[in-house]
Amino acid sequence: MAQGSSPASHNYRRLSYWFDSLPEPVQSRAGLDGDLDVDVAVVGAGYTGLWTAYYLTRSDPGIKVAVLERDCAGFGASGRNGGWCSAMFATSPAKLVRTYGKRAEESLRRELEHTVDEVGIVCSEEGITCDYRKGGRVMLARNAAQLQRARRELEEARSLGIAEGDLALLDPNEARELVGATRVLGAIYTPHCASIHPARLARGLADAVERRGGRIFEQTPALEILPGRVVTTRGVVRAEAVVRATEGFSGQFPGVHRDVIPFYSLMIATEPLDQEVLEHIGLRRGETFADMRHLVIYGQRTPDGRIAFGGRGAPYHYGSRIKPEFDTDRRIHTHVRDTLVELFPALSGVRITHRWGGPLGIARDWHPSVGFDRASGLGWAGGYVGDGVAVTNLAGRTLAALITGADDSCTRLCWVGHRSRRWEPEPLRWVGVNSALHAMASADRAEKRSGRPSRLAAAIGPLTGG
Numbered sequence: 001m002a003q004g005s006s007p008a009s010h011n012y013r014r015l016s017y018w019f020d021s022l023p024e025p026v027q028s029r030a031g032l033d034g035d036l037d038v039d040v041a042v043v044g045a046g047y048t049g050l051w052t053a054y055y056l057t058r059s060d061p062g063i064k065v066a067v068l069e070r071d072c073a074g075f076g077a078s079g080r081n082g083g084w085c086s087a088m089f090a091t092s093p094a095k096l097v098r099t100y101g102k103r104a105e106e107s108l109r110r111e112l113e114h115t116v117d118e119v120g121i122v123c124s125e126e127g128i129t130c131d132y133r134k135g136g137r138v139m140l141a142r143n144a145a146q147l148q149r150a151r152r153e154l155e156e157a158r159s160l161g162i163a164e165g166d167l168a169l170l171d172p173n174e175a176r177e178l179v180g181a182t183r184v185l186g187a188i189y190t191p192h193c194a195s196i197h198p199a200r201l202a203r204g205l206a207d208a209v210e211r212r213g214g215r216i217f218e219q220t221p222a223l224e225i226l227p228g229r230v231v232t233t234r235g236v237v238r239a240e241a242v243v244r245a246t247e248g249f250s251g252q253f254p255g256v257h258r259d260v261i262p263f264y265s266l267m268i269a270t271e272p273l274d275q276e277v278l279e280h281i282g283l284r285r286g287e288t289f290a291d292m293r294h295l296v297i298y299g300q301r302t303p304d305g306r307i308a309f310g311g312r313g314a315p316y317h318y319g320s321r322i323k324p325e326f327d328t329d330r331r332i333h334t335h336v337r338d339t340l341v342e343l344f345p346a347l348s349g350v351r352i353t354h355r356w357g358g359p360l361g362i363a364r365d366w367h368p369s370v371g372f373d374r375a376s377g378l379g380w381a382g383g384y385v386g387d388g389v390a391v392t393n394l395a396g397r398t399l400a401a402l403i404t405g406a407d408d409s410c411t412r413l414c415w416v417g418h419r420s421r422r423w424e425p426e427p428l429r430w431v432g433v434n435s436a437l438h439a440m441a442s443a444d445r446a447e448k449r450s451g452r453p454s455r456l457a458a459a460i461g462p463l464t465g466g
Helices: 047-059 093-100 102-126 144-159 172-178 198-211 247-252 275-281 330-343 388-404 428-450 455-464
Strands: 036-043 065-068 084-086 137-141 168-170 186-190 193-195 215-217 222-226 229-232 235-244 260-270 288-291 297-301 307-312 352-363 369-373 378-382
Touching (some): 036 047, 047 378, 102 388, 144 168, 222 235, 260 330, 260 428, 307 330, 330 352, 369 388
Parallel strands (some): 036 065
Antiparallel strands (some): 084 193, 168 186, 288 297, 369 378
């Protein structure tokens, strides 16, 4: 996270269950102390910024890299997300094929599948204990409309050459064997996903960057990101290359306030569950789970026997505002809990120990991007729409290669250099985003009642990465 206002004093363990369950004390690193000259300045110590710094320092131990962070490493979405290290990409395969061609879509998909493994490899090599478990992803179909979407997704996958081993349609018994939820009619399963502890990954990655010679300055809000320099409240950092890695907080900076909007997703965590309840729920191999509804939900079973579960539905706040009070919304958290209990009735009397949330970044076309303009020396990555745990690793590798001029196949992937059109000015942005949000919720309710696919959702789909 990085933005212009001064950082507030935080009890970081209140940010999320993930921060609260860190084994070590959460203390801020020292801030910048005056002007500084480096080779590369990175704004934001979330996954994107940290992976970029990591691969830069790994490829060239002599390179001078400074990471500037308004608060602490992992403060934003990197320390609060659902812990899905997934090969998912926010833009659908069909849209990627229409835009770039079948070969380009396949290259990106294969690289993302490799990236899921790359995260696990780096964690093993660097001693990052983030509970990496590659159990795959289960997308349940729990009404006839969802099952129809699951079958359509499988048909599309086969048309793209995606084999059974990469994506499979499970029958009801196979699906319930993995996830003991209610009303299961089937599921889509892919092995290309690992569950992780998000804050442990972020904090461990920050330590790895420092071990390799990178410098991280926390409590250092950036005011301006410019060619050749970053102006902060604590000094100016001059660099040949400057990377904006601020995701949902990007709108806080002049000139890019309509490039990405902050959209809130909220989560809960249960108390540790009895073994009998856990056996009924399943998720024994670290699988992540959701269903095929339009308004996204997501969850995992943590190694200490909890269910960490989240969903979208919180409103977009006028003017792309970001405030600490938006991290908790009683109405949305209650809805998230009710949804979890509807999936697993055995959890009806279970205590919820943690409630949190935070903003993720969405570009106007729901298309993530990464790029580096050599003329200005400015780099960027973001717009992950909540699917950034693995994609940020690919972004970091790509940015490192682009900055150093390395010949790497990742720099030739179709998302490199993509530019989304800007979001509309207010109040059009507020009206449009929240109307789409209400439409998706309405579509889910209608499909649950009727079992028929929603025409409203089909009409809105192309606006949301479809």
